[in-house]
Amino acid sequence: MPRAGLDPAAVVAAGAALADEVGLAGLTMGSLAERLGVRPPSLYKHVDGLEDLTRRIAVLALGEAAEAIGGAVQGYAGRDALEAAARAFRAFVLEHPGRYAATIGVEPSGPDDPLTTESRRALGAFTAVLRGYGIAESETDHALRMLRSLFHGFATLQVGGGFRWSADVDESFEWLIAFVDRGLRALGTPPSTAAPAAAP
Numbered sequence: 154m155p156r157a158g159l160d161p162a163a164v165v166a167a168g169a170a171l172a173d174e175v176g177l178a179g180l181t182m183g184s185l186a187e188r189l190g191v192r193p194p195s196l197y198k199h200v201d202g203l204e205d206l207t208r209r210i211a212v213l214a215l216g217e218a219a220e221a222i223g224g225a226v227q228g229y230a231g232r233d234a235l236e237a238a239a240r241a242f243r244a245f246v247l248e249h250p251g252r253y254a255a256t257i258g259v260e261p262s263g264p265d266d267p268l269t270t271e272s273r274r275a276l277g278a279f280t281a282v283l284r285g286y287g288i289a290e291s292e293t294d295h296a297l298r299m300l301r302s303l304f305h306g307f308a309t310l311q312v313g314g315g316f317r318w319s320a321d322v323d324e325s326f327e328w329l330i331a332f333v334d335r336g337l338r339a340l341g342t343p344p345s346t347a348a349p350a351a352a353p
Contacts, residue, residue: 159189159191159195160199161200161209163189164189164196164199164200165206166213167185167188168180168185168209168210169210169213169214169249169251169255171185171188172210172251172252172254172255173248173249173251173252174251175251176250176251177207177252177254177255180203180206181203182196182202182206185206207255207259208268210251210252211252211256211259211268212267212268212271213252214249214252214253214255215256215268215271215272216271216274217252218242218253218256218275219271219275221241221242221244221245222238222241222242223274223277223278223281225237225238226282229285230285231285232330232334235285235333235334235337236330236334238278238282239304239326239333242304242308243307243308243326246305246308246309246311246312247308247311247312250312253308253309279300279301280293283296283297283300283337283341286337286340286341286342287342288337288340288341289341292340292341296337296340299333300333307325307326307329
């Protein structure tokens with residue numbers, strides 16, 4: 154039986170949930186229509202196809218990640234903020250691997266694209282962490298790319314079953330956080346002299 158009250162937000166939310174279950178590559182308009190109890194053509198009243206659906210899922214995921222990470226770092230500075238952000242990011246990717254995958258490689262069409270807005274919000278949380286270390290503005294973009302590369306790489310490798318040897322994965326993640334903390338403290342001012350991170 155078709156679901157009543159179907160709208161674009163409901164279609165995107167259902168698509169994101171299905172992507173988390175079957176993987177982004179397994180998401181199709183047909184499988185989503187079956188999940189929602191409608192015929193595939195009905196979905197095109199709400200989204201313009203799979204590419205549009207994927208972009209909308211990316212916007213949703215970036216917004217959710219920004220909320221999770223921003224809330225986690227609020228009130229913390231230095232190592233505490235870094236650890237809170239890293240844990241929140243990793244937890245989001247592990248819980249929502251399909252929708253997170255939608256954010257990879259998607260390009261905003263311009264400054265008014267919701268992708269741009271939500272990307273900035275997500276980066277804002279990590280920027281707040283860097284401010285807590287006193288990282289110079291000229292170094293911020295490089296430091297953000299470093300954080301993204303390390304934490305994205307760790308989380309996506311874990312989702313994909315990439316850590317098959319015996320060392321405990323959680324211990325390795327703690328080791329990574331400690332490693333990054335040492336590097337950021339060497340680059341910036343001591344966390345104890347910086348203000349706590351505010352919500353982005």
